[in-house]
Amino acid sequence: MRTAGTLAMLALLLAGTASARADAPPPDAVFDPGAPLKTLAPKVVVNSGKLEWVPFHRDLTSWPTLSHHDKRPTPRPVRATLNGPLDGDAARGRELAMRPDKGYCIACHALPGEEWPGTVGVNLAGYQQHRNADELVFQQIFDARVFNPNTVMPPYGTFGILTEQELRDLVAYLQSLE
Ligand code: HEC
Structure with missing residues (x-):
């Protein structure tokens, strides 16, 4: 699988930066909690055999299940209330x-x-x-x-x-x- 290698590399990249809090993202999460644009993607450094990690064009942190090692609880279903007139476009x-x-x-x-x-x-x-x-x-x-x-x-x-x-x-x- 394409993502398996990516996740493994991110584990190396982020292992040092992940916090120890219980609700913190796992060490192999595909985003950097400290960066403004939080999702990173690999970019080939030409003729070097190396990858560099650059901000991905989308922030994927809303999706909490990017990592199979993510043991944070999934937010429970929420009953929503629609107040006032719909006012939708x-x-x-x-x-x-x-x-x-x-x-x-x-x-x-x-x-x-x-x-x-x-x-x-x-x-x-x-x-x-x-x-x-x-x-x-x-x-x-x-x-x-x-x-x-x-x-x-x-x-x-x-x-x-x-x-x-x-x-x-x-x-x-x-x-x-x-
Ligand atoms: C990953 C697939 C997926 C995506 C993306 C998705 N839906 Fe659904 N949706 C479903 C499935 C499957 C059902 C059937 C009910 C169920 O399994 O929950 C459904 C049911 C619905 C229903 C209920 C239909 C009824 O019978 O009245 C509505 C309305 C709806 N979706 C709207 C949306 C809207 C709007 C979006 C985008 C914002 C969206 N869906 C995105 C899979 C999806």
Whole structure:
């Protein structure tokens, strides 16, 4: 596996920097807790046989299971409350659903206008017809484990992958799909 070697090298790199706190990331975590852009990636130093570690273009620290040696407890499912009017922007929600660095819902779900959707989750085209309350849709995206403890859908709210406003935008988008 490609990541096994990477993790082993990061173990060497970070072994000295990891703190001893119980909730600290494991020594082979693929990020540096002290750096501003916390995820590192290997870069080949040409003709040297060596790798240098540079900030990765994304901060992957929201995903706590990057390392098989990560023994920190996974955050428990969170019941979310949707206060006040939804106030979501459907156009922004659509963008979030397509963006690989945001919702990337399209990796698992079919949505209108995408020709190569994922087939892991249910087809969300025409979602309005399901007539689900905004609160329920919000909870599903915030933390789907409340409905299905074994879901593969990421807990976007609980893990801090998306902000509350982004979740509201996504709910507005799904509810707009006729
Ligand atoms: C890794 C795959 C995956 C990703 C990514 C994903 N989902 Fe899901 N989703 C699922 C699966 C599987 C289900 C079916 C229910 C379950 O297993 O929890 C589901 C169910 C749903 C449902 C409930 C559908 C219904 O029957 O009412 C909604 C709404 C939903 N997803 C929205 C989203 C949105 C919005 C995003 C992006 C922010 C997203 N999903 C990203 C896998 C995924």
